[in-house]
Amino acid sequence: MSKAATLEKPAADKAKKPKLRIATTSLSGCFGCHTSFLDIDERILQLVEIAEFDRSPITDIKHCGPCDIGIIEGGVCNAENVHVLREFRANCKTLIAIGACAINGGLPALRNHLDVTDCLTRVYCDRAGGKNHTVPNDPELPLLLEKVHPINEVVRIDYFVPGCPPSGDAIWKFLTDLITGRMPRLDHELLRFD
Numbered sequence: 606m607s608k609a610a611t612l613e614k615p616a617a618d619k620a621k622k623p624k625l626r627i628a629t630t631s632l633s634g635c636f637g638c639h640t641s642f643l644d645i646d647e648r649i650l651q652l653v654e655i656a657e658f659d660r661s662p663i664t665d666i667k668h669c670g671p672c673d674i675g676i677i678e679g680g681v682c683n684a685e686n687v688h689v690l691r692e693f694r695a696n697c698k699t700l701i702a703i704g705a706c707a708i709n710g711g712l713p714a715l716r717n718h719l720d721v722t723d724c725l726t727r728v729y730c731d732r733a734g735g736k737n738h739t740v741p742n743d744p745e746l747p748l749l750l751e752k753v754h755p756i757n758e759v760v761r762i763d764y765f766v767p768g769c770p771p772s773g774d775a776i777w778k779f780l781t782d783l784i785t786g787r788m789p790r791l792d793h794e795l796l797r798f799d
């Protein structure tokens with residue numbers, strides 16, 4: 606595991622600077638990219654020295670507030686995804702698409718060549734094996750879009766980290782570059798396109 610990059614800062618710096626705020630969310634994703642994020646393992650202790658989490662699966666914050674960095678996993682498959690993504694864009698100075706689903710729709714986009722109504726009927730009615738089964742239509746359920754979209758088709762994205770998922774080392778290298786003011790750059794061995 607590559608641990609060369611570090612976020613250590615001088616003590617005086619830590620005392621003066623407010624912590625960075627980071628938000629993360631999963632739209633139409635499987636949480637695999639978030640799991641990969643946690644693969645930074647004990648390096649997360651360095652991260653929380655200088656940063657705190659806003660909306661994220663590891664907090665109970667429901668809406669993204671003003672943040673320095675927003676990290677988005679997953680593509681856009683429903684109306685709620687659009688709302689959450691726009692909220693992140695409005696509040697995050699830098700927005701990062703992490704993983705294949707956010708970058709090109711990924712696995713969920715495999716449904717793009719199918720008709721959504723046919724899919725729902727097949728799953729909830731035909732396969733359920735009875736005439737009395739219906740497609741769920743509770744108003745609380747987010748409305749599905751006809752297609753699954755990469756997130757950059759909805760809002761402007763500053764950076765893209767490829768992979769399904771990118772490794773914890775790749776995420777760490779990317780974040781340490783960004784936070785310490787270097788141009789984020791992943792060497793060949795950290796780049797993953799599957």
Ligand code: SF4
Nearest residue numbers: 634635637704705706
């Ligand atoms: S890119 Fe892969 S790991 Fe990440 S959310 Fe999509 S399917 Fe899951």
